[in-house]
Amino acid sequence: GQNIDQPTEMTATEGAIVQINCTYQTSGFNGLFWYQQHAGEAPTFLSYNVLDGLEEKGRFSSFLSRSKGYSYLLLKELQMKDSASYLCGVMDSNYQLIWGAGTKLIIKP
């Protein structure tokens, strides 16, 4: 079966760095997405990785290893507004997005 695993909840301190991991097992692979979702709002796009390596975008970076079925989202210089759920999603061979359950990130002052 298809499976996406990510931690349920993480806590970090304002100004620090946090890494949210995601492992996946899917039938085929057409890219991995990271989305941010604040409570009650629609998800917003953060990153898309289809090749191995690190993609950096400001304070956020995303890494992918296809051979290991592994990705992480790295958030630097954490701000209170970064408190949200972070969704890892993998597009399978049929271009269907398989979603993880999300990681709730709590930022403390």
Added chain:
Amino acid sequence: GAVVSQHPSWVICKSGTSVKIECRSLDFQATTMFWYRQFPKQSLMLMATSNEGSKATYEQGVEKDKFLINHASLTLSTLTVTSAHPEDSSFYICSAREQRWDTGELFFGEGSRLTVL
């Protein structure tokens, strides 16, 4: 960036009535749109894939007669929840990707929160 508009944002209806939710791609043509449902504290669940000019493809367990999807143009898809019941109360979100799939990015609507009394 590309924009997807979803309407209405909030809707409250009586049990047994039907509700229509619209999803529009404002500045690009979307041959494919996706409809998701999200229950509280759960992840997004794909309900169906909407293809312009053809019938939608529904995920297992989603009743096609209850959740009617129409994708009549390259910029508009609609989801109609027919004979809504309280258990249909949820957050419904649409997403779309550009006809020219070169960014790898899905664009999401703002979501529609449905409450059935």
